[in-house]
Amino acid sequence: MTDSPANDEREDLQNAFSRRRFLQTLGAAAAVSAAPAIANANAKTSEAEKITIPPATPLGEVKNFGPGEVDVKLKINGIVRTLRIEPRVTLLDALRDRLDMTGAKKVCDRGGCGACTIIMNGNLMYSCMLLAVECQGAEIETIEGIAPEGEFSTVSSAFAKCDALQCGFCTPGFVMTITHHLRNEKNPTMESVKQSCRGNLCRCGTYNRIFDAALLAATGGAGLPNTTEKK
Amino acid sequence: MTKKNYDREETLKLGFAGNVVEKKVKLADDQAKPWDLDTKFQYAGKHIPRFDGLAKASGRAKYSYDMNFPGMLHARIVRANIPNGKITDIDVSGAEAIPGVKATMLLKKVGDRVRFDGEGVAAVCATNLEIAEDAMRAVVVTYEKMAHAVIVDDASKDGAPIVDKGDTNKSPESVNINPREVSEDEINKRFAAADAKVEATYRTQVQTHSALETHGGVAKWDKDSSGNPTLTVWASTQGSFSVLDGLCGNLKLDRSQVEVICEYMGGGFGAKFGADQPTLVAANLAKKAGAPVKCMLNRKEEHLAGGNRPDSIHHVRAGATDGKIVVFDVTNYGTGGYTGGAGARNIMIYDMGASRKVEYAVKTNCGPATAMRAPGHPQGSFVLEQVVDELAEKLNMDPIEFRLKNDRYPMRKAQYEKAMELIDWSRRNKKGGEGALAGTGPKKRGLGVGASTWGQNGNRDGTAMAVIINADGGVEVRNGCQDIGTGTRTIIGICAAEALGCPLENMKVRLGHTRDPYGPASGGSVTAPTVTAAAKDAGHAAKLAFLDKISKKLSVDAAKLDISLGKVFVKDDPAKSWNWHDACKLLGVETVEVTKERSDNFRANFSGQVGGVQIAEVEVDTETGVVRVIKVVAVHDAGLVIDRLTFESQILGGVIQGMSFALFENRVMDRKSGKMLNNNLESYKIPGSLDMPEIVTVAFDISNGHNSAGVAGLGEPTVIPTAGAIANAIANATGVRVRSLPMTPDKVLAALAAKGGSR
Incomplete structure (x- = not known):
């Protein structure tokens, strides 16, 4: 019984079990x-x-x-x-x-x-x-x-330039994470980049080049080649 | 067919700076000189972004898992939920009654045995994945349960439950003695007489491939113009043509009726050869349901049934005298699951004096092992490198000095020097756990080394490349093999452009369509040395055909023309030249299409093996047992470097996977239930961004003369030495050895405790 909530909390819990509240909670929990x-x-x-x-x-x-x-x-x-x-x-x-x-x-x-x-x-x-x-x-x-058709975002281009991918299956996830990080972090550093993608896994083993790509993209990607699609 | 004349002879300059040899090779009349140390390259050896990097980094690359078609059905496989038993009933009627379920099939029949938790029993397909999962759950399978054994210790005991067939789970022992004339008595005598001895047991764990794209494919049936059935399968595979063969055999189709496509694939690491169960399920259910079917494993299935690297238990006795290894005596066994097969390779990098290897496998009620990046080698190397280090320690020798005394390979000597400089080897603690690097605090640092080898120079084996030159200047190379993420597409393009002389930006490479010329399955690091030589040969053949065609329009003898740096020019009057696009325009409505088979390997060459040296710096927290890898220097050669960027990425991947094997990964089986406990990606640990050390990769250039491109395989040797190097670094940091993988905090603390505490 040690896991039971206190009585006052229990009442709150019962109130919480309306369908709508359940779904709201689900939203937050998810x-x-x-x-x-x-x-x-x-x-x-x-x-x-x-x-x-x-x-x-x-x-x-x-x-x-x-x-x-x-x-x-x-x-x-x-x-x-x-x-x-x-x-x-x-x-x-x-x-x-x-x-x-x-x-x-x-x-x-x-x-x-x-x-x-x-x-x-x-x-x-x-x-x-x-x-x-x-x-x-x-x-x-x-x-x-993240980029208009036929074009590539700075982050995607930096990934390609740094070879920050091998099989490429984790890559879109990392690109989204780095994109989000660079939008929100005004002064990205190696440490902040590593922290930002701690929720993404790569199996081929290419993390270090992902960090390089993120820092390259953070500079605005000046000098990045390949920004238009090669059909 | 005229018989080829191989009378032409060329002298090749082979080796590396400071160690150059000249060798003569015989060539066919139409064969270009193989690439060697004297070749001036326009592209090869530079850092070139991979051709498909942007497609992958933008999410636009379509993997097999990403293929969708109108009316496509989703399949799921019903799997055994017991580790050992006999099927007494399979009832699919409940599944078939669910609206949206379109077809079911049995993978086993009543009376069949299931041998591991997760073995496929039946399959269903439905209009969407959610309904397919409902249907999967509605299939009722009943079993006569049998006792099981899921770890080697349980399965090898007397009276252990029988995993599959026969009366024992143990395979017969194989005994290999080298050199052959040495007696077993002599092995024992040598050990008894050695100055320094090591006698210890080492364990390595079962590792799953955990490729991010799971096994499987999408199958779509059509009819050709005569109404005969045709089948197209998009497979996640390392062997497009082996999938083709498997499908033809399973469905009794001839090759003209089937095409396998794999333009992009999300990792394989050895587990994706042949037409696997989900791919065959997709093809069979698609036929039955009359609609395209996608069947991809989920993550749990991938862990249970997608293959794994067998574990190993090594009992070793080794001895050295006067700085030389004199004996290496090992008994090794492990489990490859219910199919058996669990060999570990203690590669003979070093001269071992005399060696004896006794080996057997133990079957367990687990999913079958498959080849995994350098099968047998990382586990063998973890043992060998620690043994060698311990012998050096006992002889009071520097471990690299000791290795060089027992290693005849000149390239590795140069690689040790490079690696020692890059990590500053002089910092190494002279005695384990004691020194400035180890320090006096609870966090202790140390350095450790491991060596690698491989020897793959590709095969002829019918590999061919098609080269198409269009009047608009575009060049396309086609081959049916796949790029598993190593950069195959890119190195083919670079080699073909280099040999043809066209600008690299005009080059496109189409891979992974089995209606294109044959290419190898990606195993044994065979792909790069096979396809680069083929691309060079085909690029050269295309050049000759192209010059022949345009020579008529230029009214110049074709033999007098050449192409280089994107220009067609007259050899004895180079001022007379045409740029690539203008030259191609001369083709008018024509194209140049050449299909050329790869040339044979040469007998005259520099070295049969490739080298590789890795040095790791680690920090061990002696209070928590946590090991952090601080830095790894990895120096590897694999013949001519075609694309330095992807070459370095291969090394990076090998080191990171090797570190993952050393510290994190471990398939955990529950002995009582027979189930895998960590069949996901959060408790089956692979390293993340915060675990990354600094990794310095060195692509060590060499010209080896084995094939026309001088390229050797690289993928596998890079993953071999890392775990041993890390283990040796832990010993150097702490003065204690961890002889079991993964080297998790509990094992580190136990080793420290056995030695008498944390400091």
């Missing part, structure tokens, strides 16, 4: 777990890299969440897309399987590797840890949206 997880034994959060927990996602117009398919409106890279999917579909599966936006990769499907990293309302998130229904009303940014 957001917490979707924030970059600490993948390393040695990880520590620096002052500059404190994880901000976004507020519960607004639920918009949707009244019912299944069972069965529901209409889900997602604003991705500035464009609203409507999907008819079950509420259990993750944002990652919505992107990859329904919208053919396959830049975000499915690797662990449980918030352990960062290959599916996207930016939502300015926060770095694991799209495998979000349900698509709870992302309605949010500004979702995927790797497909």
